[in-house]
Amino acid sequence: MTIEELDILLERYYKGQCNPAELRLVNTLLDRYAAGSPSELDEDQRREVLDRLQNEIELNIGEQLTTPPLSTKGMAWKKSVILKWGLVAAAVSLAFGLFYFWQARQVEKQKVALSTNIVVRPGSTSASIVLPDGKTVALDSSLSSSIKSIQVSNSRLFLIKDNGQKVNLDRVAGLQVYSTLVTQRGQQAPEMRLADGTKVWLNAASSLRFPVTFNGSTRVVQLTGEAYFEVAKDAAHPFIVKAEGTEIKVLGTHFNVMAYKDEPATYATLLEGAIQLNNDKRSAKLKPGQQGVVNKAGEIVVKKVDAQVATAWMNGKLPMENMDVHAFLREVSRWYDVDIIYKTEIPKQTFSGNLNRKVPLTQILAALKANGVDCQLKNRTLIISKIF
Numbered sequence: 001m002t003i004e005e006l007d008i009l010l011e012r013y014y015k016g017q018c019n020p021a022e023l024r025l026v027n028t029l030l031d032r033y034a035a036g037s038p039s040e041l042d043e044d045q046r047r048e049v050l051d052r053l054q055n056e057i058e059l060n061i062g063e064q065l066t067t068p069p070l071s072t073k074g075m076a077w078k079k080s081v082i083l084k085w086g087l088v089a090a091a092v093s094l095a096f097g098l099f100y101f102w103q104a105r106q107v108e109k110q111k112v113a114l115s116t117n118i119v120v121r122p123g124s125t126s127a128s129i130v131l132p133d134g135k136t137v138a139l140d141s142s143l144s145s146s147i148k149s150i151q152v153s154n155s156r157l158f159l160i161k162d163n164g165q166k167v168n169l170d171r172v173a174g175l176q177v178y179s180t181l182v183t184q185r186g187q188q189a190p191e192m193r194l195a196d197g198t199k200v201w202l203n204a205a206s207s208l209r210f211p212v213t214f215n216g217s218t219r220v221v222q223l224t225g226e227a228y229f230e231v232a233k234d235a236a237h238p239f240i241v242k243a244e245g246t247e248i249k250v251l252g253t254h255f256n257v258m259a260y261k262d263e264p265a266t267y268a269t270l271l272e273g274a275i276q277l278n279n280d281k282r283s284a285k286l287k288p289g290q291q292g293v294v295n296k297a298g299e300i301v302v303k304k305v306d307a308q309v310a311t312a313w314m315n316g317k318l319p320m321e322n323m324d325v326h327a328f329l330r331e332v333s334r335w336y337d338v339d340i341i342y343k344t345e346i347p348k349q350t351f352s353g354n355l356n357r358k359v360p361l362t363q364i365l366a367a368l369k370a371n372g373v374d375c376q377l378k379n380r381t382l383i384i385s386k387i388f
Contacts, residue, residue, distance in 0.1 A: 120361035127189035186337035197232035
């Protein structure tokens with residue numbers, strides 16, 4: 001069973017869509033991994049056990065059954081290796097072994113729970129649109145839950161619902177009139193389809209300023225934060241993303257841009273096609289599988305990366321590829337809408353893994369705790385006191 005197959009199984013279970021064979025497998029996992037009988041667990045407890053199992057498999061905590069993580073102060077964080085499980089039996093066997101490891105960690109997890117005076121849920125699909133006349137339309141609550149995408153067509157903004165129904169937001173007159181799609185912390189926008197057919201997905205704490213009609217020789221949008229683009233091909237009209245002093249020029253391609261103001265650099269990662277990065281000082285062309293890093297001084301470094309890591313957020317993951325704790329906690333802050341306070345100097349250590357960002361914050365804190373990060377949540381502030 002691969003991680004992707006486990007994701008599908010858990011999703012089917014959550015929605016009550018499991019067939020009898022799948023339900024037996026889920027109950028087997030629960031029976032092996034839960035402290036009590038599956039019949040004694042309520043729905044929330046069952047989901048917690050399954051989410052925890054998924055995270056344990058993805059982080060390969062099974063490797064650490066005999067060696068506690070970070071048992072020695074100053075030790076570099078142990079890198080996790082994502083294992084691909086080819087058989088259902090492998091997942092069940094791992095769950096059986098993890099049961100004992102999980103029991104040994106309950107004291108630490110209880111400490112995390114006791115220090116948390118509120119339940120912080122993960123972010124959700126929601127956003128808002130600022131129309132050209134300044135009116136803001138919130139895409140949240142029951143409205144957002146039924147939205148499949150946002151589209152711009154014939155100078156109109158539409159919401160496309162899951163049932164195919166179109167909801168007209170506004171008609172805009174004139175040329176080069178702009179609207180802005182905005183997400184706050186804890187929000188991820190539905191798919192956005194621009195007037196030229198380009199698709200955009202906007203991550204948390206981000207904004208995309210776009211014209212309702214593309215005119216002239218180029219197609220220009222402005223980004224703050226993070227977005228993934230699938231650009232419609234049009235060789236005569238290059239598509240340009242402006243982000244933190246950098247221009248990303250494309251003809252038709254798939255790429256991800258991270259340009260948060262609190263990040264040390266702007267990151268453009270190419271999955272397909274070709275892009276060119278430009279600023280006042282430098283220029284660089286990227287090939288698929290490469291990432292362009294533009295620091296605050298305008299210097300550009302091109303390196304080879306796993307492009308799927310950069311887009312993992314679109315698939316409900318919190319990716320960590322040689323990531324330091326500061327960078328990871330910035331991701332946590334944006335997705336869970338919490339503030340971060342450091343009461344200690346944080347060593348420049350890195351770790352790797354792939355956490356599920358659909359789980360409550362308490363499970364993320366438990367994973368941090370297990371890897372030597374002493375943290376407490378008070379209201380919506382996460383306090384980092386030390387690293388063991």
